[in-house]
Amino acid sequence: MNYSSPEIRTVDVIRYLTPLREGGSLPAIVEADDQFLYVLKFRGAGQGIKVLIAELIVGEIARVIGFKIPEIVFATLDEAFGRTEPDEEIQDLLRASEGLNLALHYLSGAITFDPVVNTPSARLASQIVWLDSLVMNVDRTARNTNMLMWKKELWLIDHGAALYFHHSWSNWQEQAKRPFPQIKDHVLLPLATDLESIDQEMKAILSPQVLQAILAAIPDAWLTGVESPFETAEEHRQAYASFLETRLSHSEIFVKGAQDARKTLI
Template identity: 50%
Template sequence: MLERINATRYVAPLREGGSLPGVVEADDLGTYAVKFRGAGQGRRVLVAEIICAELARGLGLRTPELKLIELDSQFGVREPDEEIQDLLKASPGLNLASDFLPGALGFEPLTSAPDAGFASRVLWFDGLIHNVDRSWRNPNLLVWHGDIWLIDHGAALWFHHNWKSADPQRPFDAGDHVLAPFATEVEAAGDDLAGKITRELLDHVTSLVPDEWLDDEPGFDSARAVRQAYVDHLTERAHGPRAWLKAPARRGEGG
């Protein structure tokens, strides 16, 4: 289970994100980037964050530690920004906290050249989870202590906004991916990562999602059934034909 902590102070908004996440201090003396359940995109964004970040961790990719953070109903009532106060008032109960990496810098593709193996693993992973939000415009990668960390997976698993659209073989367009120019070993990366994606791992990462974020999902009779749908989808995508991802063209090819 993810550790549960309590929010103690709202520090500042992170206005880079469309859902207006914020920097929050907690009773464990830690500082976190928090995504709120009351944001317009709703609880499914938090579900995607947990499943994808914890799956990435299970595959050996770096991503900040996640915790569930409790907001009291009175949290933020003295916040002077009306938009932020409305968001905090709409988010009592459990929200999602990601360890804040102090001093981290955004990944810059024009000055940083990751090795082909790493780039290929990240691109294949993003294809697996239907992550359309790691482009050169918005890399969602941080450089911290010399390593590259994956962040912000809320836009992944987008099919869960309409489960009828869930297709494990839906193609993934890697042409806009920030690491596409460096990802020259995608097939090998896929063979390696797919071998690590077991039902045990998927059962584990989906078990970390609180029941209350899965209850009342249209078309399902229980949180357990929703978890099973995620597991089945990702299992088939990882171990099926895998025709959904084509290796991106190398620099200088095509166009």
């Protein structure tokens, strides 16, 4: 399919509104210079820029597949933000996050997905389980679904915990060919009855050209520096491409893993 690199807008954060105290990352609702509200993910939080990279890669993969994803933008944080914040923990976070961060459009009025109230189709459940198996997303459980209902549609959010192999890049070539055992905890796994047919459809969409276009959107500055085990941004980018392409070419492994995990639930 023809697909160009996603056009990620850049906004300037003009007002810090409120922290969202979830886990250790302390995302926050902020206002930007385009007058929209965003959920800001900080480069200075927890596991740093790699969380932003995972959010960008997986969010745009999900979007090209056809899921509802809040708009992803680059968000610039000025050094002045850390001066007036009274909370010392937040002040430190703001100062550590000066420069380019990542943010998602705030879906005002959205409610958390409740598997008891909301029952997606087997097809949609299978698509989400397949995606999360592909990108090794550990964070779509009943405790924390990372899905929202907005305007009667299901939206996927928060993919920073995916692609966890990149925190060390240890044996990543081998990890690309492994099943994803944490899928057993996926909130939608009991409904995912169409994994084999979905597998073929998704692989037809996610061509190497599509993946390369998505990866091209990662800022070079996020792919270099002390956190990177690679000499250049392009080498780093191509490692992500190799991981994803290998995982797709061996998708029967993680599909079978999800099917086997589902059998233990029903």
